[in-house]
Amino acid sequence: MTHLTPADDGYAEARQGFNLRNEALRPDAVVVCRSEGEVIAAIRRAAGTRLRVAGRRHGLLRRSEGAPVVEIQLQTGVLRVERDRLVVGPDATLGQISDALLSEGRALPLGDCASVGIAGLTLGGGLGPMTRALGLTCDSLEGARMVDGRGLVRDSADDPLLLEVCRGGGGGRFGVVTELRFRTHPAPQGLTRWRFERPTHDGEDVGALAELWYPQVDQLPDAAFSRLEVTPGRLAVTLLAYGDPTPVSPVARALAEALPLVDAERFDAARPEHLLRDYAPSYLSKSSLGFHSSAGARLSGLSAAAQEILTAEGEIALEVITLGGALAQGRGGVFAHRGARFFASLHAAWRDPLLGPARLERVARVHHLLDARGRAAHYCNFPHEDPEGWDEACFGRAAFRRLRTAGALFDPEHRLPGIAPQRGRP
């Protein structure tokens, strides 16, 4: 175990995250553990403090819980593919898992960033290009181990509530997850990818394209995915078909009439490089613009919001991805948006901290134009800048009850962030 305080060499490096905005948070100690036993010892040694759990540090906005706070990170290096099962430590990255599974002809639905940690992704749900085909990452989770807020080892084989809240209840709430056990899926036999794009500076263009895109991609078979993406000066659509592309081709033809096809490629397998994108550490805001089930729910305001992006500078992207399919059929867990057919998000990244206020102002304007707050349903792994009412937007009433029950059982002393009380309800 490595125990580092701000006075120690290595402290800054140990807490360095992918999102440089989190550097302002200075826990009183960072404890890097290499085994479950070390996690137990670290939690007991930190008696009387608040605890925070770190994984691969891609969490988007961490908030200070007030001092003193001890941050615990577990690095196990465990990653075992056992026929149709996968056993991993919380520190395995999506890139490592995709590589290991593909070489065994297996797949797991994951997010789109190779360096994200499996624990944070799974505990929040796990959305990505295979959600429609295979469900959320957490839908494939069969078992978990955790050292709880009192330093006791819990295994979902004995504590089914642990598995339930690990499926979409959010990370770092009840203890340090030490092992995740998944069932895996046969890897798709081939992948076809179409990319359409054109330059534009006109938000109305985006609105018109969206009116075509939503109904077209809503008819896609489950083994397909599409993403509509608006970036400065550019409008793009990606379409993926897993296995046989024939049922997806009519949608590709319809899209090609509205947006130039820039490439269409067929690959023998859905390799990580086709599904995962490269992101670099930066000051980052990646926020939910909401789950929705039809174009109508999001189109008002889209042209104006797109105009904000098209005319921006730097790295900023508004994205809408397809859901539905296996997401709707998933069972168990506390993920509250099974009926969603689309998910929209906003990504903004900058490398010069002085650019932060202007970038965040633009982010706020896009949110305002899409009226994404309040009535919308949100994803806990893509948090808003303003935490007010956030948990309510992520979880339904039933999930709240289960998360509260889990909090009372696993962390009765409230040492971890837990879940905020629901407004207006005791």
Ligand SMILES: Cc1cc2nc3c(=O)[nH]c(=O)nc-3n(C[C@H](O)[C@H](O)[C@H](O)COP(=O)(O)OP(=O)(O)OC[C@H]3O[C@@H](n4cnc5c(N)ncnc54)[C@H](O)[C@@H]3O)c2cc1C
């Ligand atoms: C560039 C980028 C792209 C992304 N793309 C996607 C995407 O396509 N789909 C998607 O669903 N999400 C995506 N995300 C969001 C990502 O899934 C979350 O930020 C995730 O929580 C990161 O997990 P982490 O372990 O890397 O981060 P961390 O910051 O280390 O942890 C995130 C949360 O999980 C908790 N946690 C971590 N490890 C443990 C553990 N061992 N036990 C208990 N709690 C733990 C932490 O306490 C924290 O609350 C993306 C994020 C980034 C930065």
